[in-house]
Amino acid sequence: MHLHFSRGTDRSIPARKGGLEGLESKGAAATPACAPAPNQKAPDGATIVAGIDAGSTAVKLVLDDGNRRSVWQRPSGWSPGETARELLQEALAAWGRKREDVAHICGTGYGRVNLPFLDSAVTEIACHARGAVHLRPGAQLVIDIGGQDAKGILVGATGRVLDFVMNDKCAAGTGRFLAVMAHALGMEVAEMGALVPGEGLPMAGIHPHPINAMCTVFAESEVIGLLNQGVDRRAIIAGLHQSVARRVAAMVARLGASGPVLFTGGVARNAGVGAALEKELGCPVEVNEQSPFAGAIGAVLIAREKAAG
Numbered sequence: 001m002h003l004h005f006s007r008g009t010d011r012s013i014p015a016r017k018g019g020l021e022g023l024e025s026k027g028a029a030a031t032p033a034c035a036p037a038p039n040q041k042a043p044d045g046a047t048i049v050a051g052i053d054a055g056s057t058a059v060k061l062v063l064d065d066g067n068r069r070s071v072w073q074r075p076s077g078w079s080p081g082e083t084a085r086e087l088l089q090e091a092l093a094a095w096g097r098k099r100e101d102v103a104h105i106c107g108t109g110y111g112r113v114n115l116p117f118l119d120s121a122v123t124e125i126a127c128h129a130r131g132a133v134h135l136r137p138g139a140q141l142v143i144d145i146g147g148q149d150a151k152g153i154l155v156g157a158t159g160r161v162l163d164f165v166m167n168d169k170c171a172a173g174t175g176r177f178l179a180v181m182a183h184a185l186g187m188e189v190a191e192m193g194a195l196v197p198g199e200g201l202p203m204a205g206i207h208p209h210p211i212n213a214m215c216t217v218f219a220e221s222e223v224i225g226l227l228n229q230g231v232d233r234r235a236i237i238a239g240l241h242q243s244v245a246r247r248v249a250a251m252v253a254r255l256g257a258s259g260p261v262l263f264t265g266g267v268a269r270n271a272g273v274g275a276a277l278e279k280e281l282g283c284p285v286e287v288n289e290q291s292p293f294a295g296a297i298g299a300v301l302i303a304r305e306k307a308a309g
């Protein structure tokens with residue numbers, strides 16, 4: 001799979017054999033390394049389908065021609081619907097295709113209601129479950145933390161949703177909380193997320209400083225206060241990761257899962273939160289390099305089924 005980040009600040013996801021084959025340019029008109037010639041049929045004759053996850057922070061788009069997939073991502077901006085439309089145009093141009101060449105477009109994410117060009121719209125819960133089980137067959141619990149909500153989804157073998165829990169009422173425990181805190185700490189969210197505990201690492205010997213505020217606005221003031229008191233920034237970061245992980249772990253405990261856990265959503269890029277989640281849950285929390293795109297991947301899989309009738 002190829003990844004394209006347009007006008008974005010997100011870091012690349014490392015390529016892995018058997019998974020992502022490469023990472024494309026950050027330009028607005030990125031071209032896949034192996035773009036098919038215009039109107040070239042995929043070897044199996046399959047048509048193109050698309051999955052779009054129009055999130056609060058980033059729009060993620062997957063094109064699939066039955067033979068391979070490419071992923072594009074762009075910050076949502078003020079209008080995720082408009083951004084999704086532009087991203088689709090960009091992606092199709094990069095593949096030398098037109099809208100008419102796409103047999104089915106399935107959308108998800110909170111902005112899906114503003115995408116008039118969709119052929120179908122499916123809930124985020126269903127798409128994340130579907131995408132997660134595709135990425136990690138056998139996953140039983142999906143923890144999805146995005147820009148404005150956090151979800152725990154109990155999934156069956158085929159990606160069927162058995163049960164779920166969700167926090168979409170409060171920014172604490174979401175990517176937005178981490179973005180606000182990174183700003184207060186004067187760093188990028190990616191820089192903050194890369195700080196994980198471990199021997200020989202910058203966080204070695206650092207203990208989380210508890211963050212007591214339950215609300216993002218008050219937690220931001222608390223962080224600023226701690227910085228002014230001279231508390232080590234790394235201890236504050238560890239405390240913030242712990243705070244997110246504790247909230248999410250308490251929420252997903254209600255699902256009573258005991259099998260493999262896959263972490264999805266943009267916050268899955270935050271290794272510090274992943275490590276804190278493992279500690280709070282007391283079990284391994286797996287992250288796939290395509291975890292941030294699980295929703296769009298689920299949508300493209302559903303689009304493929306719908307295109308097949």
Ligand code: ADP
Nearest residue numbers: 055056057058146147175190193265266267269
């Ligand atoms: P949405 O679907 O709501 O648009 P995403 O699933 O794309 O949200 O997640 C967005 C969140 O992901 C951001 O708020 C940020 O906290 C986190 N994030 C994005 N990129 C990175 C990164 N490189 N490192 C750590 N966290 C990241």
